Amino acid sequence: MHSRGDGGLQFSREEFEWGWAVVNTRTIYYRPKQWAKVPAEDCMTMCPFIDYYNHDWRAEQTCLVSFSTDGLRVTTQKSYAPGEEVFVTYGNYNNDHLLVEYGFTLPHNGSDNINVDAWVLPKLSPAKQDILADLSFHGAYFLDATSTCYRTLTALRLAVVDEASLPRDGQAGLERYVDFVRLVQGEMDEDEYARRYSADEARLSALMDGIVCEVEESATSAIAALASLTSENGVFAAVERWRQTIAVLEAHKSNKH
Known part of the structure; x- marks a missing residue:
């Protein structure tokens, strides 16, 4: 980076991206009074000392951070011994979000989960x-170490419905499809639906097992591909994230059985 003759600065795209990443990973979203008309997502603020606090997913173990238009306050929830690290929580985020937004992952993140859109869709x-888009259930499919989210199960329940049951040419769908919509809209109990369509529920379970295997295979392939690259921090972080993905999947399979 160097100065121009008119007092301005010139910088390359790489320098800009580096600078933006440095600032973005050390800011909080805060909107003071004078920024009232600025969109909240554009209010990235560098606050002295707040970036000294590291993240802990366990909210009960961290300080409380309260915001107002006059500023913010960090309050401890317990007493600390000399030398003990003081944490805040950035939010209930999985390791994908932490890696992209803050540049790190947690080796033991109780909030971790895996987005499986690329395998479900x-x-x-x-x-x-x-x-699913009409029903507001398109995308945002996740699984974690203990369960599969309801959105994912809903999408897979539709995946095993026979195409012949779906609405076509402006006509209503058959009873099978109608019951699926009633389930999504809360007009049919999930247990009743499962009893009525037990064969399809078994197909759903098998489909979910296959997706877990596909994600695991993708993670293994990605780790092998990254191994051939230079061992820079970004590559190490990506490898670590894929390893965490495999760990979540292994725990998910163990808890299912």
Whole structure:
């Protein structure tokens, strides 16, 4: 980076991206009074000393951070011994979010989960994806060490519905599809749905098992591909994240059985 003759600065795209990343990973989202009309997501503020606090996912173990238009306050929830680290929590974030937003992951993150959109969506025809979009259930599919989220189960329940049951040419769908919509809209109990369509629920379970295996295979392949690259920090972080993904999947399989 160097100065121009008119007193301005010239910098390369790489320098700009580095500077932006440095600032973005050390800021908080804070909107003071004079920024009232500025979108909240654009209010990145560098606050002295706040970036000294590291993140802990366990909210009960961290300080409380309260915001107002006059400033922010950090309050401890317990007494600390000399030399003991003081944490805050950035939020209930998985390691993907922490890596992209803050540049690190936690080796033991109780809030970690895996986004499986890239593996679930290919199981759905365009017509089924349109239906899920209309029902506000398209995408944002996750699983963690102990469970599969309801959005994911909903998408896979539709995935195993026969295409012939779906609405077509402006006509209503058959009873099978109608019951699926009733389930999503809360008009049918989940247990009743499972009893009525037990064969499909078994297909759903098998489909979910296959997706878990596909994600695990993708993670293993990604680690092998990254091993051939230079061992820079970014590569190390990516490898570590894929290893964490495998650990979540292994725990998910163990808890299922």
